[in-house]
Amino acid sequence: ETAVFQTPNYHVTQVGNEVSFNCKQTLGHDTMYWYKQDSKKLLKIMFSYNNKQLIVNETVPRRFSPQSSDKAHLNLRIKSVEPEDSAVYLCASSTDSSNTEVFFGKGTRLTVV
Amino acid sequence: GEQVEQLPSSLIVQEGASVLINCSYTDSASVYFPWYKQEPGKRLQFIIDIRSNMERKQNQRLTLLFDKKTKHLSLHITATQPGDSAIYFCSASINTNAYKVIFGKGTHLHVLP
Numbered sequence: 001e002t003a004v005f006q007t008p009n010y011h012v013t014q015v016g017n018e019v020s021f022n023c024k025q026t027l028g029h030d031t032m033y034w035y036k037q038d039s040k041k042l043l044k045i046m047f048s049y050n051n052k053q054l055i056v057n058e059t060v061p062r063r064f065s066p067q068s069s070d071k072a073h074l075n076l077r078i079k080s081v082e083p084e085d086s087a088v089y090l091c092a093s094s095t096d097s098s099n100t101e102v103f104f105g106k107g108t109r110l111t112v113v
Numbered sequence: 114g115e116q117v118e119q120l121p122s123s124l125i126v127q128e129g130a131s132v133l134i135n136c137s138y139t140d141s142a143s144v145y146f147p148w149y150k151q152e153p154g155k156r157l158q159f160i161i162d163i164r165s166n167m168e169r170k171q172n173q174r175l176t177l178l179f180d181k182k183t184k185h186l187s188l189h190i191t192a193t194q195p196g197d198s199a200i201y202f203c204s205a206s207i208n209t210n211a212y213k214v215i216f217g218k219g220t221h222l223h224v225l226p
Contacts, residue, residue: 004156031212041151043216055212077139090157099145099206101159102214 001027004105006091012111013081021076021108023091031055032074033102034066035090043090059095078110086112117216127225130193134220136186136203139153143205145212146179146186152199160201161188177209193224 004025013019020047025032028087034046047066048056054066078085094100116139124197138146147162154191163179163186170177176189186203201218 036188041219043202043219044217045213048212051210057160058213092157099162099164100226101162102146103159104149106156 002028004091004101004103006089006105008108009106010109012113014113015082016080018083019078019110021089021110023073023074023076023105025091025093025103027101027103028095029088029093029095029103030073031094033067033071033092033094034076035104037088038089038105039077039087047074052057058077058104081110081112083112086110114208115204115205115215117217118201119216119220121220122218123221123223124180125223125225126193128194130224131189131191132193132222134188134190134201134203134222136188137215138184138186138205138215141184142207143184145206146177147204147206148177148188150199150214151183151202151219157202162170190222193222194200195211195224195226198222198224 007022031039031050033048037043046060049068051071052068064079067075088109090107092102093103118137120135144165149157151157152162161172161175161177163177174191178187200219202219204214206214
């Protein structure tokens with residue numbers, strides 16, 4: 001199956017802990033993204049990577065750090081999580097040609113208690 | 114930066130009705146406008162797109178209209194079905210590549226059987 005795969009599906013952790021989310025795409029795409037979707041379903045771009053290179057880094061707290069080992073993988077690490085980090089984190093990918101559709105993963109729901 | 118406004122925030126209609134979702138953007142440099150659908154518990158899914166050199170695009174029961182002068186888009190869905198119930202997102206991309214796609218706040222559509 002070709003798609004965007006995210007793990008874990010859910011994660012509950014305490015304030016101050018470190019978490020790491022994994023994302024892999026088997027679509028052969030060159031560009032990958034992390035989006036944050038809050039409780040009101042609002043979607044915000046966090047990072048965009050093209051061929052392992054950071055292209056877009058929105059105003060995201062420094063405790064968030066993306067990590068890309070190759071163009072098929074883009075992980076997200078959050079050091080010292082805070083309550084406002086509770087959200088669904090969506091990984092996505094697209095080709096590197098002129099604008100085309102973005103393919104999304106099912107998301108990782110983070111709950112910070 | 115680019116802002117995308119979407120109205121209405123929610124719609125409740127009877128099966129068979131037509132609906133109209135409006136979207137406006139602020140940055141005249143935006144060139145690509147994909148729309149996505151998110152059903153409960155499922156991943157965001159691309160449904161239709163339009164580029165700034167087009168005025169209209171149709172895909173089965175979906176018709177997307179684009180007015181470059183007024184920076185306005187509208188998505189028309191005809192003969193709605195309960196399976197159309199979802200959140201619909203308008204989005205805009207400035208870059209020639211979709212490195213930074215800005216999403217609207219979404220329209221919650223409920224189609225009653």
